[in-house]
Ligand SMILES: Nc1nc2c(ncn2[C@@H]2O[C@H](COP(=O)(O)OP(=O)(O)OP(=O)(O)O)[C@@H](O)[C@H]2O)c(=O)[nH]1
């Protein structure tokens with residue numbers, strides 16, 4: 133039954149305990165028999181070698197478990213900013229999220245980022261305040277930050293209990309009891325009476341919970357006014373309705389490391405987060421009519437699914453992870469990839485349990501599975517019925533901002549490298565490869581230094597290629613500031629068959645890239661138009677200023693002519709390329725550079741120093757705020773100025789300030805010249 137299914141993501145800043153929590157879930161739902169800790173490199177969710185070595189998650193991992201009769205698909209995501217795309221793709225296809233906060237660190241900049249990502253995809257969510265066992269844990273402070281900094285409406289459902297300063301369990305404000313844990317790794321929940329010393333605070337927060345819920349439900353309000361007991365299922369239903377509409381964020385707490393609170397977390401996922409039938413239906417465009425429709429997860433519907441992740445597996449080849457939005461797909465059947473406009477066969481279908489697979493014969497609407505056997509498939513592709521070809525909304529990925537040059541050490545590495553890079557880039561949409569024909573170098577661009585470091589490490593360890601790696605550099609881009617036109621006549625008569633192509637292009641500033649064909653009356657035959665577009669795209673790969681990729685242009689093919697004998701696709705591609713390059717020169721080309729959002733936390737005494745330093749780095753201040761004697765300084769800085777910042781900040785503040793930085797946007801560069 134679809135109502136007994138949950139598709140959820142675990143999202144948070146780095147080290148909040150996402151993987152630790154997921155490991156506990158696997159243990160309690162009987163999928164693993166021992167718990168693997170991330171810091172020992174034994175987690176089953178962090179199964180890549182680089183993850184085990186570093187104790188961090190770099191790639192989202194999916195797993196499926198069953199809790200009290202409800203199936204839960206869980207995606208554990210990475211917290212580091214460099215892997216934000218992993219969060220993006222997961223949130224795009226999930227129905228709910230558990231946002232984890234560290235009881236000590238509270239709402240960190242990256243917590244805000246993942247929160248906004250969840251807002252963007254309207255993902256209903258609940259909050260789990262983890263690490264209640266840690267020194268300095270402060271439950272109520274984090275709740276307040278969830279309210280103030282995230283602008284959301286937290287509703288406390290559990291309270292932490294400490295015995296002799298040790299975190300021992302939680303008070304369930306719905307059941308009004310005290311839960312402690314016994315048995316092997318906390319697998320038994322003991323539900324006992326609330327300790328006397330906690331009775332008053334428990335009552336206070338129970339009443340507050342009921343009052344707040346009464347504001348949102350008439351049936352609950354009526355019982356409340358008449359002083360009648362309120363049945364648990366009415367409380368639960370009311371919370372769930374609020375969660376689905378994102379009007380309330382239930383907050384629970386625990387310590388995953390100490391195995392406290394996980395059962396309540398699982399109960400909450402089942403009780404409060406929506407099933408695939410309770411969320412807003414997905415929207416898709418019907419290819420034939422261009423009309424937008426809602427896709428409902430009914431099994432007798434036509435088939436549609438979105439590919440959200442590609443993993444190349446040593447044994448089975450490409451694994452394409454899909455969320456099925458409607459219909460059913462059986463192993464061995466044909467699908468239509470409406471993004472690539474290709475028919476392909478789904479050989480086998482598997483359900484993932486971290487790195488272990490279970491083969492299934494079919495997958496139904498609302499569920500998540502991985503397909504084996506698709507060849508030409510990429511992240512963001514829609515699969516559908518050929519007779520009802522649909523396009524689901526794809527996934528947005530941020531642009532890479534940092535690049536490094538790599539060189540193979542030997543000729544044999546040269547051959548291996550291209551294949552390895554192709555595999556990595558098929559998995560990772562934020563990783564781009566540019567071959568520089570002149571220098572023979574390969575430029576890898578990605579989201580940050582850690583991202584590229586990990587790719588280089590995978591090349592050496594997983595693919596056994598020896599490479600020399602250059603220093604990280606900023607990935608600039610180019611754009612234009614005004615419109616321009618150019619006429620190119622590409623004519624060559626050198627004996628034999630000549631070449632002829634004549635195009636008139638217009639280029640203007642735009643959002644993203646757009647190619648418009650305004651040719652009428654067949655002055656350029658239809659079959660040559662894609663060749664012109666491909667020539668234009670080729671020209672845009674290297675801008676006319678410094679050879680950086682050109683973005684944000686609209687190119688219109690206005691006019692042209694052809695020759696019965698001498699015209700060819702090749703000639704039109706070349707003409708398109710020439711014309712686009714000339715347009716670029718005339719259209720006021722400008723360099724764009726990545727601007728980062730910076731947040732520095734520091735003791736107040738260093739504020740002046742830090743602000744000066746930001747402005748010396750061509751940065752601008754955005755806001756300042758005091759929080760518990762800590763100054764928080766937020767601003768925007770060009771990435772090009774930020775290499776080595778951590779050392780400077782450390783030495784100028786005696787190591788007492790910290791910072792975080794993430795990509796914000798590209799901006800016109802006022803650098804005289806970029807390297
Ligand atoms: N004291 C304490 N430590 C915890 C708790 N939960 C997790 N940790 C520790 O915090 C560290 C990070 O935990 P992970 O589960 O790897 O964190 P994560 O959120 O998956 O991190 P990334 O995937 O790298 O973003 C590990 O050393 C954990 O053992 C907890 O409840 N209490």
Ligand SMILES: [Mg+2]
Nearest residue numbers: 150151188189
């Ligand atoms: Mg992790």
